[in-house]
Amino acid sequence: xxxxxxxxxxxxxxxxxxxxxxxxxxxxxxxxxxxxxxxxxxxxxxxxxxxxxxxxxxxxxxxxxxxxxxxxxxxxxxxxxxxxxxxxxxxxxxxxxxxxxxxxxxxxxxxxxxxxxxxxxxxxxxxxxxxxxxxxxxxxxxxxxxxxxxxxxxxxxxxxxxxxxxxxxxxxxxxxxxxxxxxxxxxxxxxxxxxxxxxxxxxxxxxxxxxxxxxxxxxxxxxxxxxxxxxxxxxxxxxxxxxxxxxxxxxxxxxxxxxxxxxxxxxxxxxxxxxxxxxxxxxx
Amino acid sequence: xxxxxxxxxxxxxxxxxxxxxxxxxxxxxxxxxxxxxxxxxxxxxxxxxxxxxxxxxxxxxxxxxxxxxxxxxxxxxxxxxxxxxxxxxxxxxxxxxxxxxxxxxxxxxxxxxxxxxxxxxxxxxxxxxxxxxxxxxxxxxxxxxxxxxxxxxxxxxxxxxxxxxxxxxxxxxxxxxxxxxxxxxxxxxxxxxxxxxxxxxxxxxxxxxxxxxxxxxxxxxxxxxxxxxxxxxxxxxxxxxxxxxxxxxxxxxxxxxxxxxxxxxxxxxxxxxxxxxxxxxxxxxxxxxxxxxxxxxxxxxxxxxxxxxxxxxxxxxxxxxxxxxxxxxxxxxxxxxxxxxxxxxxxxxxxxxxxxxxxxxxx
Numbered sequence: 001x002x003x004x005x006x007x008x009x010x011x012x013x014x015x016x017x018x019x020x021x022x023x024x025x026x027x028x029x030x031x032x033x034x035x036x037x038x039x040x041x042x043x044x045x046x047x048x049x050x051x052x053x054x055x056x057x058x059x060x061x062x063x064x065x066x067x068x069x070x071x072x073x074x075x076x077x078x079x080x081x082x083x084x085x086x087x088x089x090x091x092x093x094x095x096x097x098x099x100x101x102x103x104x105x106x107x108x109x110x111x112x113x114x115x116x117x118x119x120x121x122x123x124x125x126x127x128x129x130x131x132x133x134x135x136x137x138x139x140x141x142x143x144x145x146x147x148x149x150x151x152x153x154x155x156x157x158x159x160x161x162x163x164x165x166x167x168x169x170x171x172x173x174x175x176x177x178x179x180x181x182x183x184x185x186x187x188x189x190x191x192x193x194x195x196x197x198x199x200x201x202x203x204x205x206x207x208x209x210x211x212x213x214x215x216x217x218x219x220x221x222x223x224x225x226x227x228x229x230x231x232x233x234x235x236x237x238x239x240x241x242x243x244x245x246x247x248x249x250x251x252x253x254x255x256x257x258x259x260x261x262x263x264x265x266x267x268x269x270x271x272x273x274x275x276x277x278x279x280x281x282x283x284x
Numbered sequence: 285x286x287x288x289x290x291x292x293x294x295x296x297x298x299x300x301x302x303x304x305x306x307x308x309x310x311x312x313x314x315x316x317x318x319x320x321x322x323x324x325x326x327x328x329x330x331x332x333x334x335x336x337x338x339x340x341x342x343x344x345x346x347x348x349x350x351x352x353x354x355x356x357x358x359x360x361x362x363x364x365x366x367x368x369x370x371x372x373x374x375x376x377x378x379x380x381x382x383x384x385x386x387x388x389x390x391x392x393x394x395x396x397x398x399x400x401x402x403x404x405x406x407x408x409x410x411x412x413x414x415x416x417x418x419x420x421x422x423x424x425x426x427x428x429x430x431x432x433x434x435x436x437x438x439x440x441x442x443x444x445x446x447x448x449x450x451x452x453x454x455x456x457x458x459x460x461x462x463x464x465x466x467x468x469x470x471x472x473x474x475x476x477x478x479x480x481x482x483x484x485x486x487x488x489x490x491x492x493x494x495x496x497x498x499x500x501x502x503x504x505x506x507x508x509x510x511x512x513x514x515x516x517x518x519x520x521x522x523x524x525x526x527x528x529x530x531x532x533x534x535x536x537x538x539x540x541x542x543x544x545x546x547x548x549x550x551x552x553x554x555x556x557x558x559x560x561x562x563x564x565x566x567x568x569x570x571x572x573x574x575x576x577x578x579x580x581x582x583x584x585x586x587x588x589x590x591x592x593x594x595x596x597x598x599x600x601x602x603x604x605x606x607x608x609x610x611x612x613x614x615x616x617x618x619x620x621x622x623x624x625x626x627x628x629x630x631x632x633x634x635x636x637x638x639x640x641x642x643x644x645x646x647x
Contacts, residue, residue, distance in 0.1 A: 160461070164582050169461060170447065170595055178464035179559050179580075240556030244579040 007061065008113065010054030011075060015109040017047030018078075021102030029099075034175045040098030041089060047105065048082045055079060065138045071119035073141060073262055074112035078105045080145020081152075088149070088185065096175050100152040108148075133207055140200035140223070144262075146193035147230065147255045150186060154251030157182040161245055186251060190234050197227045222261045229254055287627045288329060290423060291352045292382040293359075293375065294341030297396050300373040307365055308373075310335045318362045319417060325354050330424040332414035334389070336406045338396055341375065343386060345423045345626075352376060380619045383427055387611040390435035392444060399444040399600045404435055423625060427618065434614035442610070444603045447596030451479060451589045452486035454596070455563050458589075459487070459531050462559050462582060466492045472529040473497045473514070474522060474542065476504050479565045479586075480535025484512060487531065496529070498522050500536070526551035531561045534570035543571045548581060556580065563589070 005013070021043040025035035055075060058066040066072040085101040112118050160182055163173035176182075201224065233250050236242035242250060295308055310318065315333060322331060327348040334341040342355050356374070360367045377385050385394070390407050392399045411428045414420045420428070439445050448454045456466075463469050471492050473484040476499050488495055495514035499505035502518055509516040517525060526532070526547065536542060543562065548571075552560060557580070564571040564585040576583040 164458070164461060165576065167584065167588050167592070169458065169592060170599070174447075176461075178460065179462045181464045183557070237557075243556050246579075 005053075005057075007054045007057035008119075010050050010057060011109060012113060014047045014051035014054060015106060015113055017043055017050060018102050018106035018109055021047070021099065022106045025096075025099030025102060029172045034172070035096065035099045037098060040102065041086075044082060044089075044098060044102055044105070045086065047102075048079070048086060051075065051079050051082070051109065065134050067137050067141060069119055069121060070117075070263065071112045071115075074108045074118065076138075076141045077144045077148060077259075077262075078108035080142045081105065081108075081148040082145075083142075084146060084149050084189075096156060096172075096177075097152065100155060101149070104148055104152055130207065132203055136200050136204040136207065139196055140204070143193045143197035143200060144258060146189055146196060147258055150189040150193060151252045151255035153182055153186045153189060154248040157186055157251075158245065158248040161248065183247070186247065187237060190230065190237065190251070194227065194230050194234050197230065201227055226254075226258045226261060229257070288327075288345050288347035288423075289378055289626060290343070290345055290382050290427065290622070291376070291378045292341055292343050292385055293352045293356050294334075294339060295370070295373040295375060296339035296341065296394070298394075299375070304373055305338065305340075308340050308363055309337070310340055310359075310363070314362055318359060319419065321358055321362070322355060323419070325351070325358070327351055328355065330414075330421045331355075331419050332410050332424055332428065334407055334410040336403065339389070341389070343382065343424065343427075345421065352378070380615060383431070383619060383622070384612065384615045386427065387431050387434050387615050388608065390431050391438045391607055391611060392435075393604060393607055393611075397449055398597065398604070399446075399449075401439070401445055404432075404439075408432065423622060426622060426625075430614070430618045434611055434618075437614070438607045438610050442603045442607050444600055444607050447592075447599055449593050449597045449600065451565070451586070451593060452483040454589045454592045455483050455533070455584070456486045456490050458563075458582070458584060458592075459561055460490075462561050463530060466490050468493055469530045470528060471495045472517070472522070472526075472532045473508070474532060474534045474570065475499055475536030475538075475566065476501075476508055477535030477537070477565060480533050481508065481512070483533050483535075483563065483565065484514075487533075488512065488514075492531075500538075523547045523550075526560075527554040529560075530558065531563065533563045533565065535565040536570055537566070538570060539568060541570060541572045543575065545572050545574045545578065548575045548578060552578060552581060565589075 021040055024039060024043065028035040055066055055072075058072065058075075062068055062072075065076075067076055081101060082105055085097065089098055089101075156176055157179070159173065160176045160179055163169055163176065164179065177185075204223075233242060233247075233254060237247055295304070297305065300308065310333070315335065319331070319333070322328060325346075328344060328346040328351055330345040332343045334343065340359075342359065344351065344355060346352070346355075348354075356370065356376075357367060359365075360370050375385075386407075388394045390404055392401060392403055395403050407428075411420070411424075414424065448457045459466060459469065466487065469487075469492050471484060471487045471494065473480055473495065484495055484497075495509075495512060496517050497505045497509040497512065497514050498517040498519050498521075499508070500519050502516065505516040505519070508514070522542075526543075532543070534543065548560065548562070559580045559582065562571050562575065562581065562583045564583060567586065569585055571583050571585070573583075575581055
């Protein structure tokens with residue numbers, strides 16, 4: 001079954017589904033209607049399953065969780081965000097969240113597929129035989145998925161605040177969830193993201209204390225900074241110091257910063273372990 | 285030989301002012317008496333009466349050209365209303381036009397508040413009453429059942445029911461946009477204005493957790509609170525207790541602002557993460573305009589609410605033609621089935637026994 005398509009073909013198919021969700025949602029909004037929640041959910045689920053297949057094939061090929069280059073990191077982050085959406089989306093019942101998730105997933109998956117440099121070098125067995133390091137990396141990336149969904153929720157939150165403050169509640173603003181719902185889901189995602197990243201850092205630090213040279217200081221500083229930044233945001237939110245518009249903007253800006261930090265982190269670790277580098281010759 | 289036809293006669297809010305509608309309103313005991321009399325009219329096979337505060341309409345099937353006039357005469361006699369006077373307000377339609385009218389009424393297109401859905405239930409009730417009285421037959425059964433489907437279709441596929449069109453309901457809708465649900469929402473009504481009271485009642489009817497009334501005259505506050513099943517708050521405590529409420533409805537006659545930016549800011553410091561919705565229905569305004577710039581505070585005045593209600597109304601009005609066309613197609617289709625039934629010999633001797641509901645999916 002796995003051999004039917006290559007990993008990138010599976011991932012292209014997944015990207016096509018996410019793009020379909022984006023197009024269907026956009027058309028609904030242009031027509032002044034609400035994107036169908038069931039359709040969005042079905043399209044995203046189909047994309048998710050195809051992406052799971054693609055990541056499975058890639059993981060099989062590289063001998064572990066596929067987190068060896070920017071392409072894989074983008075794919076895994078999108079997949080993590082979708083995983084959460086599929087869980088949250090059922091209770092949240094916002095087709096707009098599905099639409100925004102589809103937009104983000106399409107952007108992450110298709111951009112990584114379209115940029116050949118992202119996947120120019122595959123690195124196999126990057127975690128050696130240490131499952132803890134693989135676990136550390138996987139849940140660190142999973143927390144980025146949580147933060148991605150937080151950024152989307154924050155965008156919806158800002159739009160809802162804008163609609164109420166500017167007294168424009170008609171049109172597609174009427175499809176937005178309430179202020180309280182968005183605030184609560186944002187807070188829960190922030191708590192979850194901070195906790196998951198904390199677990200990842202704890203697991204990683206155990207390995208690092210046994211082998212200081214294995215992790216670059218730059219990567220360590222950047223990753224810890226991301227966690228500290230989100231933790232500070234959480235503390236401020238719980239104290240009522242970071243609310244409303246500022247909370248929304250922080251959710252978006254921190255994710256952009258976290259995403260941008262993946263590049264230098266990925267680059268810095270290329271020379272810091274003994275992974276097998278495989279130059280790809282031809283990619284679809 | 286004359287074939288039976290479908291007809292509607294009556295009066296509604298379009299032509300009849302409220303004073304006339306009061307006189308025409310059919311009390312339930314009068315309705316029973318009238319229907320007993322109408323049943324004896326020869327040639328009147330089926331009849332359903334839609335009797336609401338805005339309309340009294342008789343939908344019938346009869347095989348005499350004068351049957352509608354006979355029903356009108358009997359109704360006017362029952363209500364002690366001059367027939368000549370009734371002519372000025374009378375609605376009278378026959379055949380397909382009568383069915384189209386019923387369809388538009390059921391879809392809320394003919395209602396005073398365009399697109400309201402209460403009328404649908406009232407027509408269902410009217411039909412159920414006619415069935416109970418065994419005054420429906422194959423024609424009205426088919427018409428009503430198909431019209432219910434058509435009205436549901438129009439409501440679900442167009443925007444005729446989208447958005448609230450009254451100030452009180454717009455305020456409730458805004459609160460739902462902020463709080464999601466009202467079951468944990470505490471309401472404070474400041475002042476004894478009529479519109480404020482209506483708005484407070486709208487919040488209560490949508491399941492608000494608690495309502496508190498505050499007024500300069502505490503006795504008045506107590507009186508309103510008792511009427512509404514709420515609690516009363518001394519007016520001088522409103523600032524210190526502001527933080528306890530999620531929605532504040534202001535409708536005092538105070539000549540100056542009673543909620544300043546400083547007052548609201550102080551309240552928000554005690555509840556920074558929970559939004560506060562201020563509805564200012566007073567003129568002059570009770571809430572300082574600058575309050576709206578505070579984080580997590582939303583201020584809507586009378587003009588803001590009226591503008592939203594007007595926009596929603598305009599949006600519904602823009603849907604009228606689409607809805608009428610949709611209903612027109614359904615009625616046209618329905619009429620193709622009804623017309624042969626009307627001219628078939630069996631219909632001229634309609635059984636009073638109700639027929640079971642028809643299940644076909646489309647008209």
